[in-house]
Structure formats: C-alpha cells, structure tokens
Amino acid sequence: MNRPSSSVTAVTLCLGLLLQGCTPQAPIVADKTPRPVRAVVLSQPQSMELVSLPATLEPAEQAELAFRVAGPVQSVLVHQGQRVRKGEVLMHLDPHDFDVQVAEYQARLAEARAQARQAQQEHARVAAADNDDAIARVELDRANTAVERTAAAVTIVEQRLQMMQDALGYSVLTAPFDGVVSRVSIEAHEQAIPAMSVLTLHGEAGYQIRLDLPEQLAHRADIGMKAALRLNDHPEEFEAELAEISHSASLMSRTFQVTATLDRQPQGAWPEQTGLMTLALPLERHPGFLLPSSAVQSQEGAVYVCVIDNGRVVRTPVEVVGYQRDQLQVQGPLHQGDVVMISGAPYFDDGAQVGDVLLGDRQVEL
Numbered sequence: 001m002n003r004p005s006s007s008v009t010a011v012t013l014c015l016g017l018l019l020q021g022c023t024p025q026a027p028i029v030a031d032k033t034p035r036p037v038r039a040v041v042l043s044q045p046q047s048m049e050l051v052s053l054p055a056t057l058e059p060a061e062q063a064e065l066a067f068r069v070a071g072p073v074q075s076v077l078v079h080q081g082q083r084v085r086k087g088e089v090l091m092h093l094d095p096h097d098f099d100v101q102v103a104e105y106q107a108r109l110a111e112a113r114a115q116a117r118q119a120q121q122e123h124a125r126v127a128a129a130d131n132d133d134a135i136a137r138v139e140l141d142r143a144n145t146a147v148e149r150t151a152a153a154v155t156i157v158e159q160r161l162q163m164m165q166d167a168l169g170y171s172v173l174t175a176p177f178d179g180v181v182s183r184v185s186i187e188a189h190e191q192a193i194p195a196m197s198v199l200t201l202h203g204e205a206g207y208q209i210r211l212d213l214p215e216q217l218a219h220r221a222d223i224g225m226k227a228a229l230r231l232n233d234h235p236e237e238f239e240a241e242l243a244e245i246s247h248s249a250s251l252m253s254r255t256f257q258v259t260a261t262l263d264r265q266p267q268g269a270w271p272e273q274t275g276l277m278t279l280a281l282p283l284e285r286h287p288g289f290l291l292p293s294s295a296v297q298s299q300e301g302a303v304y305v306c307v308i309d310n311g312r313v314v315r316t317p318v319e320v321v322g323y324q325r326d327q328l329q330v331q332g333p334l335h336q337g338d339v340v341m342i343s344g345a346p347y348f349d350d351g352a353q354v355g356d357v358l359l360g361d362r363q364v365e366l
Contacts, residue, residue, distance in 0.1 A: 034355035038343040040295070041359060042336055045287035046329060048280040049322035055229060055277035057269055060261075061177060062202025067093060067192045068170040076188055078199075083173045090199060093171035093192060102168055105161035107165040112157045116150035123147050127266035136291040182271065206329055208266045209240055211277055212255035220281040221245060227260060239263040240277065266293040288321050295342040296320065296328050305330065306341040308354055313341070315350040 010059045071093035078090050126143040183200040192198060209229055213221055227240040244259040260277065295305050296318065307314045318332035334340075339357065341348070348354065 016236040034353045036356035039339045042338045047287040050324040052276045052278045057273045059202040060208045061205040064197035065199045082181045088175045091173040098168035101164040109157045112154045119146040119150040168291045209260040218256045228278045290327045306345040308339045311349045313352045
C-alpha cells in the first residue's frame, strides 16, 4: 500500500525541476565602458635622423710595402705580429744580378772617362796647331765636338750607374715607420714583382674608423659631423668625427668610403674589429616626431596613428621617414602637444571613445 505514494512523490519532484528550468533568466548586458589606453604627448619634432652603419677599426698609419724592382727573394727577416723599428731591414732580394750590373756600368764609366780625357788631349793639340795656322779650322771644330760628345757620354754612364746602384738599394726592403707586421705574403725563393705588396705594416699611432656610406645618405653627411662608435664585445661607446668622405662611389656596392677619427683610443682593440657607428643626419624634409613602433598602425596600405582629441580617437595618416633605435620617426599633420595612443590602437575605430588615458604611470584629463 506504500509504493504508489512514493511514485507520486517522485513525479511531483521531477515536474518541479522541469518547471524551474523553464523559468526565463536575466539577459547578459555587454560592458561598453570605454577602455583605458596608454599614450604619449608629442614633444618637439626631431630634425635629425639617427642612422647606424657597420664600421671597422683600422690603424691610422698603415702601409702596403712592395719592392721597386723584380727578383727572387733571398730572405724574409720578419714574421707576422713582430714589432719593427723605422729603417729596420724586413726582406732581401738576391743581389747577384744587381751587383753584376753595377760592376758593368762602373767599367763603362771608366771607359767613358778615358775617352773624355783623350778627347781633351786631342783638343789641346789641335788648338795649339790652330794658333800656329798649321791645320785647317775644321779640325778644331771636330776636336770641340769630340770633347762635348765624350763629356755627354760620361754623364749618361754616370746616370746609368746611379740607376743600377739605386736598384741594388731597392733590393732591400726596410720599415718606413715604427709598427707591427700585420701580414707577410711572400716567402724566400719566390719571385717578387715590382709594386706588388709583399708585407703589410701597421703603425702605432692609434686607430681610426672606416665605414661605407650608402649613396642615398652620402649627400647628407659632411666632414666634421659628430658620430658615436660602439664596438662588438666592448662595453664602452666612443665619440668620433668624420674626417674624410670619398667622392667616388664603389662600382659594386654604390657606397662612399668614410674615414672618422676617435676622440680617445679604445683599450684592448685590434685591427679590423667591427662595430656600429651611429650618425645624426639632417632630415631633408620637414622635421618628424619620434614614436614607439606600437603607436604606428597600418591598414590596407595606409599608415596612421591614433590621436586622442576630447576623449575620442582621430586616426591621423602619417609617413615613416626614419628610425632611432627602437622608435620610428614619422611625419604628418601632427603638432607638439598632441596625445598619441601607444597601446590598443588597432582596437579603436575612428571617432571611438576612450577611457582613462595613462601617460607612463600618470593619468591625464583630456
């Protein structure tokens, strides 16, 4: 008799639960409170563009040394990394051929001088006979010509002998200044060719900077312009000044070679050490404003920034004209004092309202 009562109770509970589930819920309303944003206030526009280019340290004094005459190398007296003094002998060519030529022209000179003395003696006899009217005048003319010819022959041979002696001296290569041997590119018994470098010598007068300036920037650089050098694996930054700018571009890279001097020498640096040199080049057009890259947006090829005016977004078209480290330099209808959004810009349409505006850690009223 108790079972029907339990069934009725269970059915009643199920119906109650079903009715409760069908009760309408309160609607969910989206939060349309304007979002807070971060922004910056535009300061004075920048008239300079910072450009960083690869640079290389090189000795301020260096030379590619070569023999002025040809011949086999007899001895190489130095090695790479060796310090040498001005006038120190670095290499010798085999002097045999030069000694032979010097001896030959010494003999020719002795012969020419003997002929000159004979011509002078003959001239004296002819002149005496001419005074006595014992010979024709033409004989005196011939004697005068012989004296002049033999004297000229002596001069020619003397010059040739000097050339041979100079060539013998050129067979010895010496250091033109104090320095360090950077490279030796020939060995004993190899044939030296005139004007072809056989040794590179670096001086001890410190370092200078060499860099290649692209032709798009070359016309904006000038001698005396200040720069900053940061070497790889070196913690310090060094001030520099442009000293030379080539007026002839490389045919391959279309760059102009620039040489810069350092205000102080880096400690522990080495030749050909690389780094980055930063130049402040003047802008060719109107000055631009520096903004974080997050402030500059692009949509369908159009570049813009979001200016906040009276609490609303104004999408303002700009042009990126350069960069400085982690910031972009832009130009457009911007003015000093404008507030530009630097976070969340892609999520705001033109004319959208913004919430609190934070400049760093500071909230501002717009």
